[in-house]
Amino acid sequence: MFIGYARTSTLEQEAGLAAQKRDLDALGCDKVFEEQTSATGERPRLTAAIDYLREGDTLVCTKLDRLARSVLHMGEIVNEIRAKGANLRILALDMDTSTPTGTLLLNMLGSVAQFEREMMLERQREGIQKAKEAGKYKGRKPTVRAQSDEVLGLHKAGVSPTEIARKLGIGRTSVYRILNAAETPA
Template sequence: MAVYGYARVSSLSQSTDVQEQKLKEAGCSVIRMEKVSGASVDGRDELRNLLDFITEGDTLVVYKLDRLGRSTRDVLNIVHELDQKGAFLRVLDRSIDTSKPEGRLILTVLSMVSEMELSFIKERQRAGIDKAKAEGKYKGRPTSIDTDKLIELKEQGLGATHIARELGCTRSAVYKALDRLNA
């Protein structure tokens, strides 16, 4: 019966140090960490590796529920997958343990709250962007394309695909940059 830890942060500038320390204190023999959004389980390779590796009697431990996922469906699917293997989930900050019935109830409610919190964050972000646009302060993400090189390649008669390859970007980025230049 092994105890595995999973730590996650959303951005490269964040640190998993606190989570890692708490997971070590909880007796995790293996701790997997990644820097990726929790909005979906897609692209979370370390979590997938743990879920594939866990066997009957093992426990997956996370410091906080939102580190496991922001989607109620994803969290419940992970718990279901653990159930199918005869394994459990433990959430340290709320003392949730799916090996107990009350742990399952609390987990379901808190995962719903986590998902709701994510939707509030997105709403606030959208409102802030809309306000900044209305005030003329929001210009979007700055272009990372070398405009002079783009113009030079376009004047040579090259298409968007070739230009994108040359500049190391996507075709859509080339089209957007050309639209800005033509505006």
């Protein structure tokens, strides 16, 4: 039985998720688990897909980067799949761990994918640093500080920090940060 797994990192990537589901359906996956979450966070649907596997099943994913974030992580996933007597198939690589060649390719290509990801992050950090040096990168605009006047006004009116946070829809830590900044002389 083919069990599909599809993932995108953000909710805005609807087209990517639809394309993955289309490819998994075309292969004939009996069940498809999908989620929209970062690879670095919790992935309950991946866990559910692996739990669903039975001996002889194959977990199918369209691309390796949809499944694992590093060689170590990939190895952990493959070990879980193998412990169930199942296999892994990556469509974009035409790779299947039911064969020794497929396992070899998975390990080699997993290393290359991790290397490329690390290089991309390094280039991104360098680009941000250059933009900062050129005065073109300011970072994320502070959103809570724009509510400083409201926080201070409510505090002066005797409203507790917890209640201020609830009313304004911000974190208590942000309320305390604003209050502490207002009490500290410049």
